[in-house]
Amino acid sequence: MPGTPELRALRRLLVDSLSALADDASAQAAWARRNGVPADELALDLDHALRTAGSRLAEAVGSAPTAETVRRLDTLLREMSGADQADRWEPGALATDPGWAEVRSLAREALAGLGGPGRCRGV
Numbered sequence: 001m002p003g004t005p006e007l008r009a010l011r012r013l014l015v016d017s018l019s020a021l022a023d024d025a026s027a028q029a030a031w032a033r034r035n036g037v038p039a040d041e042l043a044l045d046l047d048h049a050l051r052t053a054g055s056r057l058a059e060a061v062g063s064a065p066t067a068e069t070v071r072r073l074d075t076l077l078r079e080m081s082g083a084d085q086a087d088r089w090e091p092g093a094l095a096t097d098p099g100w101a102e103v104r105s106l107a108r109e110a111l112a113g114l115g116g117p118g119r120c121r122g123v
Helices: 005-022 025-035 038-062 064-079 081-088 098-113
Strands: none
Touching: 005 025, 005 064, 005 081, 005 098, 025 038, 025 064, 025 081, 064 098
8 A cells, every 4th residue: 555654554543443433243242341341442543543633534535535434334333322312322222322333334435445344455
């Protein structure tokens, strides 16, 4: 993949966070248990990747449309957050909350723009 080592690392960070968000609900709950963290870490990983990418998001993902999908996903996760919506972040909600179905759909769309689910072109 063309680009600097920094961009390749940034792309890998984004792919890893998107892959966890694209997983089915049982895999997401298992990921949280395995890592000893609450489900909100799924969103926090993407937030960290986006803060790291900053203005280089489109460059890191390779296209403006894919960057826009990632931004829409981030917006959705932010809309699902807050103390008044804590129940959406319980392990059982991963399988039943309609927002999580949309999260998985957007994450899969972004991964497809990066070269396919679970893998990234050129990384």
